[in-house]
Amino acid sequence: DIQMTQSPSTLSESVGDRVTITCRASQSISSWLAWYQQKPGKVPKLLIYKASSLESGVPSRFSGSGSGTEFTLTISSLQPDDFATYYCQQYNSYPLTFGGGTKVEIK
Amino acid sequence: EVQLLESGGGLEQPGGSLRLSCVVSGFTFTSYDMSWVRQAPGKGLEWVSAISASGGGTYFAASVKGRFTISRDNSKNTLYLQMNSLRAEDTAIYYCAKQSAGNHYYIDYWGQGTLVTVSS
Numbered sequence: 001d002i003q004m005t006q007s008p009s010t011l012s013e014s015v016g017d018r019v020t021i022t023c024r025a026s027q028s029i030s031s032w033l034a035w036y037q038q039k040p041g042k043v044p045k046l047l048i049y050k051a052s053s054l055e056s057g058v059p060s061r062f063s064g065s066g067s068g069t070e071f072t073l074t075i076s077s078l079q080p081d082d083f084a085t086y087y088c089q090q091y092n093s094y095p096l097t098f099g100g101g102t103k104v105e106i107k
Numbered sequence: 108e109v110q111l112l113e114s115g116g117g118l119e120q121p122g123g124s125l126r127l128s129c130v131v132s133g134f135t136f137t138s139y140d141m142s143w144v145r146q147a148p149g150k151g152l153e154w155v156s157a158i159s160a161s162g163g164g165t166y167f168a169a170s171v172k173g174r175f176t177i178s179r180d181n182s183k184n185t186l187y188l189q190m191n192s193l194r195a196e197d198t199a200i201y202y203c204a205k206q207s208a209g210n211h212y213y214i215d216y217w218g219q220g221t222l223v224t225v226s227s
Contacts, residue, residue, distance in 0.1 A: 001169070034213040036152075043202065043217045044152065055215075087152055091213045094166040096142070096154040 002026050002090050006099035012107040019075040021102045023088035028068045032092040035064055035073045038101075039084045047086075048073065078104070109133040109216045111203045116221030123193050123225075129186040129203030129218055136184045137161075140206040142214060143177065143188045145199035145223075153199075156188065157206070171197075193225045 048064035206212035
């Protein structure tokens with residue numbers, strides 16, 4: 001199985017900050033990586049697919065990059081609505097696997 | 108509008124069984140693979156199982172293999188998850204999820220979830 005490791009597990013940031021979250025795969029997954037945002041008590045929301053493709057309706061301050069085993073999610077200027085937990089997920093092969101999550105908190 | 112509506116969750120004793128259902132609308136059910144994903148209280152997301160569009164292929168996480176089965180009734184636009192030999196660690200919100208088109212499938216839509224609690 002492909003293991004996904006996210007770092008850091010928690011981030012304390014301020015509105016307007018640039019935020020970068022890293023996700024590493026235990027083996028190459030090409031660009032078959034998605035990023036989701038989840039707020040407390042809510043359903044996960046797709047942000048990015050195929051490592052860098054922005055889902056329709058997602059603000060352009062979100063971007064993704066990487067391929068192979070190393071990936072990043074960047075929020076260019078953190079907004080109040082962005083405080084949430086972010087998960088990466090590989091869909092190169094079954095079993096699909098998620099990273100452990102990164103909680104972005106208000107500093 | 109894509110909609111996925113789960114049902115069937117509840118309280119069950121260890122060793123018991125539950126069957127979850129997910130009725131979908133707003134897309135051509137027969138064209139898409141589907142998954143179940145769960146989230147234990149205060150924990151992260153865990154993919155549980157998937158089924159191909161035709162129903163001919165099924166996939167499971169190691170944690171549920173041999174205990175859970177996934178199926179679909181394309182005539183009823185309904186996805187199922189049969190959960191047997193339930194354990195306390197199966198306690199979670201179970202989300203029904205639609206997978207994308209193509210030959211590699213990310214999850215593009217999620218249901219609201221149904222809570223399964225396994226406790227004596």
